[in-house]
Amino acid sequence: MNSDIEKVLVSEKEINEANERLGKDLTEEYSGKNPLFVCILRGAAMFMMDLIRHVDIPMEYDFMDVSSYGGENTDTTGDVKIVKDLDTSLKGRDVVIVEDIIDTGFTLDRLIKLFETREAKSIKIVSFLDKPARRIKQVHVDYIGVQIPDAFVVGYGMDYNEHYRNLPYVGVLKPEVYNAK
Ligand code: IMP
Numbered sequence: 001m002n003s004d005i006e007k008v009l010v011s012e013k014e015i016n017e018a019n020e021r022l023g024k025d026l027t028e029e030y031s032g033k034n035p036l037f038v039c040i041l042r043g044a045a046m047f048m049m050d051l052i053r054h055v056d057i058p059m060e061y062d063f064m065d066v067s068s069y070g071g072e073n074t075d076t077t078g079d080v081k082i083v084k085d086l087d088t089s090l091k092g093r094d095v096v097i098v099e100d101i102i103d104t105g106f107t108l109d110r111l112i113k114l115f116e117t118r119e120a121k122s123i124k125i126v127s128f129l130d131k132p133a134r135r136i137k138q139v140h141v142d143y144i145g146v147q148i149p150d151a152f153v154v155g156y157g158m159d160y161n162e163h164y165r166n167l168p169y170v171g172v173l174k175p176e177v178y179n180a181k
Contacts, residue, residue, distance in 0.1 A: 040066060040111070047098065100157050124143070
C-alpha cells in the first residue's frame with residue numbers, strides 16, 4: 001500500500017499535534033455547553049475518534065454519511081447526497097461538524113444550510129485538512145488541522161475507491177494509481 005504513495009503530506013506526529021491543539025481549543029470554546037459533534041462519514045471517522053480524546057468536557061456525538069464523489073471520479077461533482085442521516089435532533093444544540101477535508105466547499109455549504117433548517121443553536125466546523133486552492137463555495141471553517149496544497153490525498157480516513165483509509169498518515173497518491181483505471 002505504501003508503494004502507491006508518492007509522498008507523505010501529514011505525518012503521524014503532525015496529526016497528533018494538530019489533534020491536541022484542536023482538542024484544547026474546542027474544550028475551551030464548548031466548556032459548559034454539552035456540544036454535539038457530528039462526524040461526516042466515512043472519511044472523518046478516524047479524525048473524530050482521535051480528536052475527541054483531547055476534548056475534556058461532557059459532549060455527545062453522532063454520524064452522518066454524505067457522498068459528493070461518484071466512484072472513481074477524483075473531481076467534485078457539486079452534488080451532495082445524504083446516505084445516512086443523524087439519529088439525534090439538532091434543535092437547540094451546539095453543533096460541531098467534523099470533516100476530514102474541505103475541498104470545493106459544496107459538502108459543508110449544503111450541510112450548514114440543512115442544519116440551520118433543523119434549528120441548531122450554533123454550528124461550527126472543524127476540518128482536519130483544508131485545500132483552499134480548490135474552493136468554489138466560500139465556507140467559514142472555524143477550526144483547521146492542516147492546510148494542504150492542491151493534491152488528491154489518501155490515508156487517515158480518506159480514500160480512493162474505498163482503499164487507503166487505514167494508512168496512519170496523509171499521503172499523495174501516485175497519479176498512475178488512478179490514471180491506470
Ligand atoms: P467538497 O464538497 O469538495 O469540499 O469535498 C468534501 C469531501 O470530498 C470530503 O469530505 C472528502 O470525502 C472528499 N475529498 C475531497 N478532497 C479529497 C481528497 O484529496 N482525497 C480524498 N477525499 C477527498
